Amino acid sequence: MNASVNILNDSISRQTIVAIARRVAAFRKRQGLSLDQLAARAGVSKGSLAGLEKATGNPSISLLCQTAAALGVSVSDLLATSTPRKAEAFELGGGKVLWRGQAGGTARLLYGTRGPLMFELWEWVILPTERYEAKAHSPGTREILYAMKGNLGAVVDGEVFEIGPGQGLSMETDVPHAYYCAGKQPARFRMIVVEMPTNGGLRKNGPAGAKKSR
Template sequence: MTKKVNITTESGADVQTVSAAVAGKLKEHRKRQKLSLDELSRRAGVSKGMLVEIEKCVANPSIAILCKLAAALGVSVADIVDVASAPAVHLIEGKDIPTLWTGPKGGSARLLAGTSGPNMIEMWRWELPPGESFESSGHPQGTFELFHVERGALSVTVGEAALLIPAGSSGVARTDAPHRYANDGDTTLLFTMTVAELHQLATAF
Protein backbone atom coordinates (compact mmCIF):
# COMPACT_ATOMS: atom_id res chain seq x y z
CA MET A 1 0.00 0.00 0.00
CA THR A 2 1.41 3.40 -0.96
CA LYS A 3 2.09 5.64 2.01
CA LYS A 4 1.00 9.26 1.90
CA VAL A 5 4.14 11.39 1.80
CA ASN A 6 3.94 15.13 1.54
CA ILE A 7 5.25 17.00 -1.48
CA THR A 8 8.70 18.36 -0.73
CA THR A 9 11.50 19.81 -2.81
CA GLU A 10 15.26 19.69 -3.21
CA SER A 11 16.57 22.33 -5.59
CA GLY A 12 13.35 22.86 -7.53
CA ALA A 13 10.08 24.61 -6.80
CA ASP A 14 9.38 25.22 -3.12
CA VAL A 15 6.57 23.45 -1.30
CA GLN A 16 4.21 26.41 -1.33
CA THR A 17 4.69 26.99 -5.06
CA VAL A 18 3.97 23.34 -5.88
CA SER A 19 0.97 23.20 -3.55
CA ALA A 20 -0.46 26.38 -5.08
CA ALA A 21 0.00 24.98 -8.60
CA VAL A 22 -1.76 21.75 -7.63
CA ALA A 23 -4.63 23.62 -5.95
CA GLY A 24 -5.18 25.94 -8.90
CA LYS A 25 -4.86 23.33 -11.64
CA LEU A 26 -7.05 20.80 -9.88
CA LYS A 27 -9.84 23.33 -9.46
CA GLU A 28 -9.39 24.54 -13.05
CA HIS A 29 -9.67 21.05 -14.56
CA ARG A 30 -12.57 20.09 -12.29
CA LYS A 31 -14.61 23.18 -13.13
CA ARG A 32 -13.80 22.94 -16.84
CA GLN A 33 -15.37 19.49 -16.82
CA LYS A 34 -18.25 20.71 -14.63
CA LEU A 35 -17.50 18.16 -11.93
CA SER A 36 -18.60 18.67 -8.36
CA LEU A 37 -16.28 17.76 -5.51
CA ASP A 38 -18.60 14.84 -4.74
CA GLU A 39 -18.38 13.51 -8.30
CA LEU A 40 -14.61 13.84 -8.52
CA SER A 41 -14.31 12.17 -5.13
CA ARG A 42 -16.39 9.25 -6.41
CA ARG A 43 -14.46 8.90 -9.66
CA ALA A 44 -11.02 9.18 -8.11
CA GLY A 45 -11.65 7.26 -4.91
CA VAL A 46 -10.30 10.22 -2.91
CA SER A 47 -12.26 11.66 0.02
CA LYS A 48 -14.14 14.91 -0.50
CA GLY A 49 -12.42 16.31 2.58
CA MET A 50 -9.01 15.71 1.04
CA LEU A 51 -10.09 17.36 -2.22
CA VAL A 52 -11.31 20.42 -0.32
CA GLU A 53 -8.00 20.67 1.54
CA ILE A 54 -5.99 20.31 -1.67
CA GLU A 55 -7.98 23.01 -3.46
CA LYS A 56 -7.58 25.29 -0.43
CA CYS A 57 -3.81 24.68 -0.59
CA VAL A 58 -3.67 23.29 2.93
CA ALA A 59 -2.88 19.66 2.04
CA ASN A 60 -0.04 18.13 0.02
CA PRO A 61 -1.24 15.02 -1.88
CA SER A 62 0.90 11.94 -2.31
CA ILE A 63 1.95 10.66 -5.74
CA ALA A 64 -0.77 8.00 -5.44
CA ILE A 65 -3.48 10.62 -4.91
CA LEU A 66 -2.16 12.78 -7.76
CA CYS A 67 -2.28 9.76 -10.07
CA LYS A 68 -5.87 8.96 -9.05
CA LEU A 69 -6.99 12.55 -9.61
CA ALA A 70 -5.22 12.80 -12.95
CA ALA A 71 -6.80 9.55 -14.16
CA ALA A 72 -10.26 10.66 -13.01
CA LEU A 73 -9.90 13.97 -14.85
CA GLY A 74 -8.34 12.47 -17.99
CA VAL A 75 -5.17 14.53 -17.61
CA SER A 76 -1.58 13.83 -16.60
CA VAL A 77 0.12 14.40 -13.26
CA ALA A 78 2.27 16.96 -15.09
CA ASP A 79 -0.90 18.86 -16.02
CA ILE A 80 -1.79 19.12 -12.34
CA VAL A 81 1.62 20.12 -11.00
CA ASP A 82 2.08 22.62 -13.84
CA VAL A 83 5.13 21.18 -15.63
CA ALA A 84 3.30 19.84 -18.70
CA SER A 85 4.97 20.82 -21.94
CA ALA A 86 3.49 23.54 -24.11
CA PRO A 87 3.26 23.20 -27.92
CA ALA A 88 6.53 23.16 -29.88
CA VAL A 89 9.50 23.96 -27.60
CA HIS A 90 9.10 24.67 -23.90
CA LEU A 91 11.74 25.17 -21.20
CA ILE A 92 11.18 24.03 -17.63
CA GLU A 93 13.80 25.69 -15.47
CA GLY A 94 15.42 23.84 -12.60
CA LYS A 95 13.70 26.06 -10.04
CA ASP A 96 10.31 24.94 -11.40
CA ILE A 97 10.93 21.17 -11.25
CA PRO A 98 9.04 19.70 -8.28
CA THR A 99 10.02 16.85 -5.99
CA LEU A 100 6.80 14.89 -5.47
CA TRP A 101 8.02 12.25 -3.04
CA THR A 102 10.61 11.90 -0.30
CA GLY A 103 11.14 8.67 1.57
CA PRO A 104 11.89 8.05 5.24
CA LYS A 105 15.54 7.33 4.40
CA GLY A 106 15.94 10.46 2.26
CA GLY A 107 14.98 9.10 -1.15
CA SER A 108 13.33 11.39 -3.66
CA ALA A 109 11.38 11.43 -6.92
CA ARG A 110 11.36 14.52 -9.16
CA LEU A 111 8.96 15.01 -12.07
CA LEU A 112 11.34 16.51 -14.64
CA ALA A 113 8.84 17.03 -17.47
CA GLY A 114 5.63 15.69 -18.91
CA THR A 115 3.06 16.00 -21.64
CA SER A 116 -0.66 16.62 -21.27
CA GLY A 117 -3.10 13.74 -20.82
CA PRO A 118 -5.01 11.59 -21.22
CA ASN A 119 -2.35 9.86 -23.34
CA MET A 120 0.77 11.17 -21.70
CA ILE A 121 4.49 10.71 -21.17
CA GLU A 122 6.36 11.76 -18.03
CA MET A 123 10.08 11.82 -17.22
CA TRP A 124 11.19 11.29 -13.61
CA ARG A 125 14.50 11.18 -11.75
CA TRP A 126 14.69 8.96 -8.68
CA GLU A 127 17.27 8.70 -5.91
CA LEU A 128 17.03 5.86 -3.38
CA PRO A 129 19.56 5.36 -0.56
CA PRO A 130 20.38 1.79 0.53
CA GLY A 131 17.29 0.11 1.98
CA GLU A 132 14.84 2.65 0.51
CA SER A 133 11.80 1.53 -1.48
CA PHE A 134 8.61 2.89 -3.01
CA GLU A 135 5.37 0.99 -3.60
CA SER A 136 2.48 1.78 -5.95
CA SER A 137 -0.94 0.17 -6.17
CA GLY A 138 -0.75 0.40 -9.96
CA HIS A 139 -1.56 2.87 -12.72
CA PRO A 140 -4.36 2.90 -15.34
CA GLN A 141 -4.42 0.08 -17.88
CA GLY A 142 -1.91 0.61 -20.65
CA THR A 143 0.79 2.26 -18.50
CA PHE A 144 4.42 1.38 -19.20
CA GLU A 145 7.58 2.50 -17.45
CA LEU A 146 11.06 2.64 -18.96
CA PHE A 147 14.06 2.72 -16.63
CA HIS A 148 17.72 3.59 -17.03
CA VAL A 149 20.01 3.14 -14.04
CA GLU A 150 22.88 5.57 -13.67
CA ARG A 151 24.28 4.30 -10.37
CA GLY A 152 23.59 1.33 -8.13
CA ALA A 153 21.06 -1.38 -9.01
CA LEU A 154 17.28 -1.03 -9.24
CA SER A 155 15.04 -3.85 -8.07
CA VAL A 156 11.64 -3.69 -9.82
CA THR A 157 8.79 -5.96 -8.80
CA VAL A 158 5.48 -6.04 -10.69
CA GLY A 159 3.04 -8.54 -9.26
CA GLU A 160 4.99 -11.80 -9.03
CA ALA A 161 7.63 -10.75 -11.59
CA ALA A 162 10.97 -9.32 -10.45
CA LEU A 163 13.76 -7.62 -12.37
CA LEU A 164 17.17 -6.34 -11.24
CA ILE A 165 18.57 -3.53 -13.41
CA PRO A 166 22.29 -2.79 -12.84
CA ALA A 167 24.06 0.50 -13.52
CA GLY A 168 24.35 1.26 -17.23
CA SER A 169 21.40 -0.95 -18.13
CA SER A 170 17.76 -0.26 -18.90
CA GLY A 171 14.46 -2.03 -18.39
CA VAL A 172 10.80 -1.90 -19.35
CA ALA A 173 7.78 -2.82 -17.25
CA ARG A 174 4.04 -2.69 -17.62
CA THR A 175 2.90 -1.04 -14.40
CA ASP A 176 -0.89 -1.17 -14.45
CA ALA A 177 -0.56 -3.63 -11.55
CA PRO A 178 0.88 -3.19 -8.05
CA HIS A 179 4.62 -2.60 -8.27
CA ARG A 180 7.65 -1.69 -6.20
CA TYR A 181 11.03 -0.02 -6.73
CA ALA A 182 13.78 -0.78 -4.22
CA ASN A 183 17.47 -0.33 -3.56
CA ASP A 184 18.67 -3.55 -1.98
CA GLY A 185 22.33 -2.65 -2.48
CA ASP A 186 24.82 -0.73 -0.36
CA THR A 187 25.26 2.35 -2.59
CA THR A 188 22.84 5.15 -3.46
CA LEU A 189 20.66 4.30 -6.45
CA LEU A 190 20.09 6.89 -9.18
CA PHE A 191 17.77 6.20 -12.11
CA THR A 192 15.61 7.98 -14.63
CA MET A 193 12.15 6.72 -15.45
CA THR A 194 9.81 7.49 -18.34
CA VAL A 195 6.14 6.79 -17.75
CA ALA A 196 3.93 6.30 -20.81
CA GLU A 197 0.18 6.05 -20.33
CA LEU A 198 -1.16 5.17 -23.78
CA HIS A 199 -4.74 4.02 -23.64
CA GLN A 200 -4.92 2.98 -27.29
CA LEU A 201 -2.02 0.60 -26.72
CA ALA A 202 -3.45 -0.98 -23.57
CA THR A 203 -3.44 -4.47 -25.12
CA ALA A 204 0.14 -4.25 -26.40
CA PHE A 205 3.33 -5.59 -24.78
Protein backbone atom coordinates in the same frame (compact mmCIF):
# COMPACT_ATOMS: atom_id res chain seq x y z
CA MET B 1 12.88 -1.30 7.75
CA ASN B 2 11.85 0.37 4.51
CA ALA B 3 10.12 3.71 4.70
CA SER B 4 8.71 6.36 2.39
CA VAL B 5 6.91 9.67 2.67
CA ASN B 6 5.02 11.94 0.31
CA ILE B 7 5.62 15.36 -1.20
CA LEU B 8 8.05 17.68 0.53
CA ASN B 9 6.75 20.27 2.97
CA ASP B 10 9.48 22.89 2.55
CA SER B 11 8.73 26.40 1.23
CA ILE B 12 9.18 25.55 -2.45
CA SER B 13 7.00 22.46 -2.22
CA ARG B 14 4.37 24.41 -0.28
CA GLN B 15 4.06 26.74 -3.25
CA THR B 16 3.75 23.71 -5.51
CA ILE B 17 1.01 22.19 -3.34
CA VAL B 18 -0.98 25.44 -3.39
CA ALA B 19 -0.60 25.69 -7.19
CA ILE B 20 -1.79 22.09 -7.59
CA ALA B 21 -4.80 22.78 -5.36
CA ARG B 22 -5.89 25.72 -7.48
CA ARG B 23 -5.49 23.88 -10.76
CA VAL B 24 -7.32 20.74 -9.60
CA ALA B 25 -10.26 22.86 -8.45
CA ALA B 26 -10.22 24.82 -11.72
CA PHE B 27 -10.16 21.68 -13.90
CA ARG B 28 -12.93 20.07 -11.83
CA LYS B 29 -15.22 23.11 -11.98
CA ARG B 30 -14.53 23.59 -15.68
CA GLN B 31 -15.86 20.07 -16.27
CA GLY B 32 -18.87 20.62 -14.01
CA LEU B 33 -17.88 17.87 -11.58
CA SER B 34 -18.64 17.79 -7.87
CA LEU B 35 -16.07 16.56 -5.37
CA ASP B 36 -18.06 13.34 -5.02
CA GLN B 37 -18.14 12.78 -8.77
CA LEU B 38 -14.43 13.39 -9.27
CA ALA B 39 -13.51 11.27 -6.26
CA ALA B 40 -15.58 8.38 -7.62
CA ARG B 41 -14.07 8.75 -11.09
CA ALA B 42 -10.53 8.86 -9.68
CA GLY B 43 -11.08 6.03 -7.22
CA VAL B 44 -9.99 8.12 -4.24
CA SER B 45 -11.79 9.26 -1.10
CA LYS B 46 -13.67 12.56 -1.07
CA GLY B 47 -11.60 13.57 1.95
CA SER B 48 -8.33 13.07 0.07
CA LEU B 49 -9.59 15.10 -2.86
CA ALA B 50 -10.94 17.85 -0.61
CA GLY B 51 -7.58 18.02 1.15
CA LEU B 52 -5.85 18.25 -2.22
CA GLU B 53 -8.01 21.20 -3.28
CA LYS B 54 -7.56 22.94 0.07
CA ALA B 55 -3.78 22.36 0.04
CA THR B 56 -4.05 21.04 3.59
CA GLY B 57 -1.92 17.92 3.21
CA ASN B 58 1.03 16.42 1.37
CA PRO B 59 -0.48 14.61 -1.65
CA SER B 60 1.16 11.41 -2.83
CA ILE B 61 2.31 10.88 -6.40
CA SER B 62 -0.40 8.21 -6.71
CA LEU B 63 -3.12 10.70 -5.72
CA LEU B 64 -1.86 13.20 -8.29
CA CYS B 65 -1.76 10.54 -11.03
CA GLN B 66 -5.26 9.26 -10.24
CA THR B 67 -6.70 12.76 -10.07
CA ALA B 68 -5.02 13.86 -13.30
CA ALA B 69 -6.23 10.75 -15.14
CA ALA B 70 -9.79 11.30 -13.90
CA LEU B 71 -9.69 14.88 -15.17
CA GLY B 72 -8.25 13.84 -18.54
CA VAL B 73 -5.06 15.83 -18.01
CA SER B 74 -1.45 15.07 -17.09
CA VAL B 75 0.38 15.58 -13.80
CA SER B 76 2.32 18.33 -15.58
CA ASP B 77 -0.98 20.10 -16.26
CA LEU B 78 -1.60 20.10 -12.51
CA LEU B 79 1.91 21.42 -11.90
CA ALA B 80 1.65 23.92 -14.78
CA THR B 81 5.14 22.88 -15.93
CA SER B 82 4.33 22.12 -19.58
CA THR B 83 3.56 24.39 -22.53
CA PRO B 84 1.57 23.90 -25.77
CA ARG B 85 4.62 24.47 -28.02
CA LYS B 86 5.54 21.96 -30.73
CA ALA B 87 9.03 21.70 -29.21
CA GLU B 88 10.55 22.86 -25.96
CA ALA B 89 14.04 22.68 -24.44
CA PHE B 90 14.37 21.83 -20.76
CA GLU B 91 17.12 21.28 -18.18
CA LEU B 92 17.70 17.75 -16.90
CA GLY B 93 18.86 19.27 -13.63
CA GLY B 94 15.59 21.14 -13.16
CA GLY B 95 12.07 19.97 -12.46
CA LYS B 96 10.07 19.65 -9.25
CA VAL B 97 10.73 17.24 -6.39
CA LEU B 98 7.48 15.37 -5.73
CA TRP B 99 8.72 12.75 -3.28
CA ARG B 100 11.39 12.58 -0.61
CA GLY B 101 12.25 9.46 1.35
CA GLN B 102 13.00 9.61 5.05
CA ALA B 103 16.70 9.01 4.37
CA GLY B 104 16.88 11.78 1.74
CA GLY B 105 15.96 10.03 -1.51
CA THR B 106 14.06 12.06 -4.11
CA ALA B 107 11.78 11.72 -7.12
CA ARG B 108 12.00 14.69 -9.47
CA LEU B 109 9.64 15.29 -12.40
CA LEU B 110 11.98 16.65 -15.08
CA TYR B 111 9.39 17.14 -17.78
CA GLY B 112 5.88 16.15 -18.80
CA THR B 113 3.50 16.71 -21.68
CA ARG B 114 0.04 18.25 -21.54
CA GLY B 115 -3.33 16.60 -21.95
CA PRO B 116 -4.67 13.04 -21.60
CA LEU B 117 -1.77 11.41 -23.49
CA MET B 118 0.73 11.65 -20.64
CA PHE B 119 4.46 11.35 -21.26
CA GLU B 120 6.75 12.09 -18.32
CA LEU B 121 10.48 11.99 -17.61
CA TRP B 122 11.54 11.48 -13.98
CA GLU B 123 14.82 11.15 -12.11
CA TRP B 124 14.83 9.15 -8.87
CA VAL B 125 17.35 8.55 -6.12
CA ILE B 126 16.42 5.86 -3.58
CA LEU B 127 18.65 5.20 -0.59
CA PRO B 128 19.28 1.71 0.88
CA THR B 129 16.64 2.03 3.62
CA GLU B 130 13.92 3.46 1.37
CA ARG B 131 11.07 1.99 -0.63
CA TYR B 132 8.36 3.65 -2.69
CA GLU B 133 5.00 1.88 -2.93
CA ALA B 134 2.71 2.86 -5.82
CA LYS B 135 -0.91 2.04 -6.50
CA ALA B 136 -2.07 0.79 -9.89
CA HIS B 137 -2.13 3.49 -12.56
CA SER B 138 -4.81 3.75 -15.24
CA PRO B 139 -5.10 0.87 -17.76
CA GLY B 140 -2.30 0.75 -20.33
CA THR B 141 0.22 2.79 -18.34
CA ARG B 142 3.83 1.75 -18.96
CA GLU B 143 7.03 2.79 -17.21
CA ILE B 144 10.55 2.35 -18.56
CA LEU B 145 13.36 2.53 -16.00
CA TYR B 146 17.06 3.03 -16.73
CA ALA B 147 19.51 2.41 -13.88
CA MET B 148 22.34 4.96 -13.76
CA LYS B 149 24.07 4.18 -10.45
CA GLY B 150 23.59 1.50 -7.82
CA ASN B 151 21.23 -1.47 -7.96
CA LEU B 152 17.51 -0.92 -8.31
CA GLY B 153 14.78 -3.32 -7.27
CA ALA B 154 11.23 -3.23 -8.57
CA VAL B 155 8.13 -5.20 -7.62
CA VAL B 156 5.43 -5.43 -10.29
CA ASP B 157 2.19 -7.19 -9.38
CA GLY B 158 4.09 -9.20 -6.78
CA GLU B 159 6.98 -10.17 -9.10
CA VAL B 160 10.46 -8.94 -8.13
CA PHE B 161 13.14 -7.68 -10.55
CA GLU B 162 16.60 -6.19 -10.06
CA ILE B 163 18.71 -4.15 -12.49
CA GLY B 164 22.15 -2.55 -12.29
CA PRO B 165 23.86 0.41 -14.01
CA GLY B 166 23.29 0.42 -17.76
CA GLN B 167 20.29 -1.92 -17.57
CA GLY B 168 16.64 -1.12 -18.14
CA LEU B 169 13.26 -2.42 -17.07
CA SER B 170 9.96 -2.04 -18.93
CA MET B 171 6.89 -2.40 -16.72
CA GLU B 172 3.14 -2.32 -17.13
CA THR B 173 2.08 -0.31 -14.11
CA ASP B 174 -1.69 -0.63 -14.17
CA VAL B 175 -1.06 -2.96 -11.22
CA PRO B 176 0.42 -2.25 -7.76
CA HIS B 177 4.20 -1.76 -7.96
CA ALA B 178 7.15 -0.56 -5.91
CA TYR B 179 10.77 0.58 -6.20
CA TYR B 180 13.58 0.09 -3.70
CA CYS B 181 17.36 0.23 -3.44
CA ALA B 182 18.71 -3.30 -3.94
CA GLY B 183 22.29 -2.60 -2.81
CA LYS B 184 24.42 -0.78 -0.28
CA GLN B 185 24.78 2.34 -2.44
CA PRO B 186 21.96 4.71 -3.47
CA ALA B 187 20.08 3.69 -6.60
CA ARG B 188 19.82 6.51 -9.15
CA PHE B 189 17.61 5.95 -12.16
CA ARG B 190 15.57 7.75 -14.79
CA MET B 191 12.02 6.81 -15.60
CA ILE B 192 9.81 7.40 -18.61
CA VAL B 193 6.07 7.14 -17.94
CA VAL B 194 3.60 6.79 -20.79
CA GLU B 195 -0.08 6.81 -19.93
CA MET B 196 -2.34 6.19 -22.89
CA PRO B 197 -6.08 6.76 -23.10
CA THR B 198 -8.01 3.66 -22.05
CA ASN B 199 -8.53 2.64 -25.68
CA GLY B 200 -4.93 3.42 -26.62
CA GLY B 201 -4.22 -0.23 -27.39
CA LEU B 202 -0.77 -0.70 -25.87
CA ARG B 203 0.67 -4.09 -26.68
CA LYS B 204 1.47 -6.49 -23.87
CA ASN B 205 5.24 -6.81 -23.60
CA GLY B 206 7.17 -8.38 -20.77
CA PRO B 207 9.92 -6.63 -18.80
CA ALA B 208 13.15 -6.28 -20.77
CA GLY B 209 16.76 -6.08 -19.67
CA ALA B 210 16.07 -7.33 -16.17
CA LYS B 211 16.57 -10.46 -14.15
CA LYS B 212 14.18 -11.93 -11.65
CA SER B 213 15.37 -11.65 -8.08
CA ARG B 214 15.80 -14.94 -6.33
